[in-house]
Amino acid sequence: DVKVTQSSRYLVKRTGEKVFLECVQDMDHENMFWYRQDPGLGLRLIYFSYDVKMKEKGDIPEGYSVSREKKERFSLILESASTNQTSMYLCASSPSGREETQYFGPGTRLLVL
Amino acid sequence: GNSVTQMEGPVTLSEEAFLTINCTYTATGYPSLFWYVQYPGEGLQLLLKATKADDKGSNKGFEATYRKETTSFHLEKGSVQVSDSAVYFCALRPRGGADGLTFGKGTHLIIQP
Numbered sequence: 001d002v003k004v005t006q007s008s009r010y011l012v013k014r015t016g017e018k019v020f021l022e023c024v025q026d027m028d029h030e031n032m033f034w035y036r037q038d039p040g041l042g043l044r045l046i047y048f049s050y051d052v053k054m055k056e057k058g059d060i061p062e063g064y065s066v067s068r069e070k071k072e073r074f075s076l077i078l079e080s081a082s083t084n085q086t087s088m089y090l091c092a093s094s095p096s097g098r099e100e101t102q103y104f105g106p107g108t109r110l111l112v113l
Numbered sequence: 114g115n116s117v118t119q120m121e122g123p124v125t126l127s128e129e130a131f132l133t134i135n136c137t138y139t140a141t142g143y144p145s146l147f148w149y150v151q152y153p154g155e156g157l158q159l160l161l162k163a164t165k166a167d168d169k170g171s172n173k174g175f176e177a178t179y180r181k182e183t184t185s186f187h188l189e190k191g192s193v194q195v196s197d198s199a200v201y202f203c204a205l206r207p208r209g210g211a212d213g214l215t216f217g218k219g220t221h222l223i224i225q226p
Contacts, residue, residue, distance in 0.1 A: 004156075033213045040121075042202065043157075045213035058213055090156060092214075101147070102206075102214060104157040 003027070004105035006091055012111045019078040021108050023091030029103075030096040032074035034058075034066065037088040037107070049074055050096065081112045115140045119203045119217035126193055127225055134188040134220045136177075136203035144205040146170075146179055146186040147214065151200045160188075160201070198224045 007022035033048040045058030047066040067075045092102040119136045148160040161170030166181035175190045200221050204214040
């Protein structure tokens, strides 16, 4: 079974803190993605990566950055957390190709106070 | 740009009722289409998919047919169960396989015994 794991299920941070969300997949997938999920808005793409050290902006990249130093690991970074970044963050991975399924991790619920 | 529109709900049905959740999309070219399901407290998991016009995806009694002429991918099930209570997301993936999914806002389905 494909497994996508995220470092934390719940996280509480203060405004202005630097926050790292980690995602690891064990299926040698080329593509990895970060989404945020908010009530009434569905899921929105923040960043994605199709190869090591490669990254592309999604629909809402402002206030975020990413890092992909190894194929299996994709990190989302909030340089200076703000209250409007309180959300559920979902990581996903997939093989290359538009027909391929994206596999999601369990999510990290982040609260910024 | 790409977009997905689905009924938001909540949709409340009695057990054994017939289910339809409408989904229409806007996209350039011929995207792949997906239905994902999110059970309470869990991440998203793929329910079914279709990658070209007139394809029918099916799983666990759910079905959806890729209709290019109406740009739709409606989800149906003949007889729902209480265990089907969840949030359902319609999504598309553009022709460029590395791109992320574009999601609808999700439909909360509640099945009453």
